[in-house]
Amino acid sequence: MLGRTASSLFWMSRYHERAQNIAKLLEVAYRTAMVPHSGQNDMGDWRFALASSGCEFGYSEKHGEATPRGVITYMVFDKDNPSSVRTCLETARNNARAVRTGITAELWEAINTTFIEFNDVSPQSITQDRLPDFLAWISQRAHLFRGALLNTVLRDDGYYFSQLGNFVERADNTARVLDTQYWVLLPDNDVIGDGSMERHQWSGILRALSGHRSYRFAYPHAKLKAFNIAEFLILRKEMPRSLAHCYDWIDDVTEDLAQFYGSREPSIDMAAGIWRDLRETEMREVYQTGLHDFLTDFIGRNNAFAAQLSKDYNFA
Secondary structure, eight states: OOHHHHHHHHHHHHHHHHHHHHHHHHHHHHHHHTSOOTTOOTTHHHHHHHHHTTOHHHHHHHHOSOOHHHHHHHHHTOTTOTTSHHHHHHHHHHHHHHTGGGSOHHHHHHHHHHHHHHHTOOGGGOOTTTHHHHHHHHHHHHHHHHHHHHHHSOSSHHHHHHHHHHHHHHHHHHHHHHHHTGGGGSTHHHHTTTSHHHHHHHHHHHHHTTOHHHHHHHSTTOOOOHHHHHHHHHTOTTSTTSHHHHHHHHHHHHHHHHHHHTOOOHHHHHHHHHHHHHHHOOHHHHHHHOHHHHHHHHHHHHHHHHHHHHHHTTOO
16 A cells, blocks of 8 residues: 555544544533533633643634634634644545545545535534534534444555554543643542532543543442543543553554554554553552653653654655
């Protein structure tokens, strides 16, 4: 496979995953902002969405003070924002179009129809009362894309690069969401965790990562606790957006890629090393290292893996 083809498949999946992540952050910000919180800044939830998505600096430079309408417009529709939903869907479509003959009709239809229908939406028409349904539509279209990928694409190198784009982006998003409010997940907060502020922040993190209900299944007899939430989203591989789950997949896919090409590139060993460290780590060791330091290190290693993958397979 040509390097530019591999690159297009990788970024096609990565940008579609990012679009869904942005929509989820905004959904959480909207819903939690509707609930009064004693001592909570009115714009705190919207700033959380900006910070977790890496959009805070760009928004501040362009708009200054954060407002709900400003944040929604910037994160969903702004063509100048490289991480807006519009930009993500357009970039994913452009990458898919570049490899149109290498993907299935079902996958192309999911990508192309999503972009066309999104492009028909006027930003002014998305009032606050319409926002939840619109964000739910974006998430549903992301699920359709993922279903088409998993159910119709041949298990060859194109599939492997697509999967790697998805899980590299998902791991990055989970780590950044956690790092944005890492202090909320420190063990000391379990002592004072009966307060409404802690419950609100913990619930927001879980919802941003689609883990609120599944947390209840994983810890059926436990209340929301900082230690459990951090463990759930970092080390529990049965949680589909945990760091462990992402690198369990990445490790499997890179091993398949090595077998497919008959060569073992440096990125394969990097993925194996990250997965090994996650698999052999306990949550108490993470806290001893420092949660912020652990997450910062993980984000750096995840980025380094993506860069090495690009180098190994000659991404254009």
